[in-house]
Amino acid sequence: MLTKIKFPSKRLMLALLLSLSSVILLEASDFPKNSSFLFSLLSIFIGFLIVGLFFIPSAVIKSKTDLGFIAYANKKTPSAVIFVSALYCIYFVYTAEYFLLRYSDMFSKRINSEANIYAVALILLAVAVYAACKGANAIARCSIFIFAFSLVAFVVIFSGNISNLEINASDFSFSGNTGDFIYTTSFFATPAFTAVIFSVLSGGIKNFHSKQIVITLIIGAVIFGLFLFFTVFALGSYAHAQEYSAFLLSKTAHFESIGGLDSFFLSSSLLSVFLVISLSLVCICRCAAKSGSLPFAGVFALLIFILFICSYSFDGVKKLLTDSYVFNVFTFICAVVIPVFYIIFGRRKLNV
């Protein structure tokens, strides 16, 4: 019953905001290190501008037809929708795999190197399958609690680092090369995967306004900017030599003798990855028009797990699945190319 009713779009936006924060929480060596602070801020701005552009086609479809992209495609080309759905299913498998691999990397490198990474992935996937069976609405409701926790976690991490801040005027210079700029902008455009999730789930939401996307992206950009600010000014050159700068930020946070605030960071990153994977599974179910189907979500989770095992067995597979360039290109195809094609094709068909 719950899977069928429409829920407020604000809640989906909240879930997407938390999902996109996983990009910054799980960053390994992608974070800008050679560029100046202002230069990196510009990258964030451009990156989120690109993310915003990725949202436009699905927002147009939602506003004009009140349908999600898959339902829209089904309406326009019932015979071809199976191929589109299959492509989107592959995309969401890729998305889930991308974040699962990044999380498991962070887990083995920073949390517990002795833990069985396969067990970690399997349990995480099992929980995500359960969530996917309950539907997008339940996950979106759950994101309210995750948001409350993440808000506390971020406030604790940032305020715990205030005493470490050392602001240098030289960091405000506008310096950096084009290669770095493209690299960092590409990294900051990774949250565009939320546009694809939105395009599939937008059929199940109500009270949608385009400004909600803008607000979500602004908040997302502010979060990224804050992480960047504290990484540059609280960690300084120490961050340049290390992977997982955002995680280090939580390690250095302290209130007098009270430390160990990285537990907040680890919990937030786990929660955001959980949201991404479960929303991806929900999208897969939606693409196959099997909302809340346990066997269906389970089969795809198994597929993700098999890919996960392959990634750890073959380096090439892992490299391909965690490459942000490939991920962004794939996102571009699913969020922009196909929906725009359908919008143009749909109009022509209507005119005929």
Add this chain to the structure above:
Amino acid sequence: MNSSLKCNIDTLKNMFASSADFTVRDMVIPSQKPRKAAIITIEGMCNKEIIALSIINPLLAHRFSDGSADEIFDEIKQSVLTSSEIVEFNTFDEAIMFSTSGFAILALDGTDRMLAIGVQGFSFRSVSEPESEVVQRGSREGFTEPLRINMTLIRRRIKNPDLVFETLTVGEESQTQLMLCYLQKSVSPEILDEIRSRLNKSNLKNLLASGYLNDYLEDKGSMSIFSGVGISERPDTVCGKLAEGRVAILVDGTPAVIILPHLFVEEFQSVDDYSNRPYYAAFIRILKYLSFVIAVFLPGVYTAFAQYHPEYFPTGLLIKTAESLSATPLSVTLEALIITFVYEIMREAGLRIPKPLGHAVSIVGALVIGESAVSAGFISSSTLMVIATAAICSYVTASLYPPITVLRFSYIIIGGIFGLWGIVLATCVVLINMCSKTSLGVPYMSSLAPFSMRSMRDVFIRSNWKKLSRHTIKVQKFPETEDVYADKN
């Protein structure tokens, strides 16, 4: 029914299998042509004094006109009996229903009709303060077992013709009477129909307590350790809920009244909140939420920290905890599990044994097991303190005790095996489960998720009565409730 009195009585005797409490008082109606009659009762269910005064005496004293059995029957019904409650019927099923409900059955030879006369006089527990819902400043009255008395307790508080009691019978064998109670103008017809339909579909043979109905009243696909069915023994609580559009189900023979729909935030509300000053009520509310979190998470998080993340303890606390844990032979997870398990045994024993022995159990538990186990080095004092704190916190929201206990055990095991990571993931499962649960279509986590700013005035804080009374939020108006029914229609 037959017109022969003997035949009717024999049939009833057979139906009651000549039960020892089935009593028949034969008599003769004094008229020109004396007619045989009988008063059928179930021993212990009727007041003998009232039978003598309102049935036997008037019958024997009255001078009946000469007429047919039916004419005499009508005369008895209209001008002889002095009881205020007289019902005419003509089936054996009704005869059984009335007699087992404490009515006296008057049967007259020559007619196939009978009279049920209200002379109930069974003994029952008087109205007293419910032990499970003690309040400081509210009413001291609590529901009791007989249905009619419970109805009176509600009616006395809501002197409004909108208040409706609707009778239903559930239990193929027990034929237990239920009362659906609601305010006609406040209740949602869809919710009411859904409750009726679920009760009618129940296939219970015997309904001996209101708890039997929980499984039938829970929403399908809402399997959870949290209950979507509310219970209260307080008439003032039930009346408050009725005003918000909820439905109460009174079950004959049970003081626990079912309230539907039931939400998570209601577990933290009590009558005292509305009698105390708003600032103090808000403080108590926040205290209750914190207690719930501590009761559920503290032992699990402690286990996870002590076993996998000792660096999260502040240095001073870490030294003390490490000292305490190093002196014991068991792992911290096993220790926490054993202490929680022993505590649950003592709690269960304390509940079931006679009250005078309860103190002995407390002393044995606190001094012998607790103190001695720590001094003998079996368990660490820090673990004992953590479990004891969680146990005390779980009593702050007593109605949530069952889920708290199960979650506490689960979190200790999960924290012991997977550490903090496992606890976070398990919390995701619990949250998803709670967020997807509905109670008669109303989201169980309403006010929080779906978030409703309007209802926040009575969730973490309790606004003052000027604000609260300005607008009562009906339960069917909670976000996404109407959508569910619209979707069904």
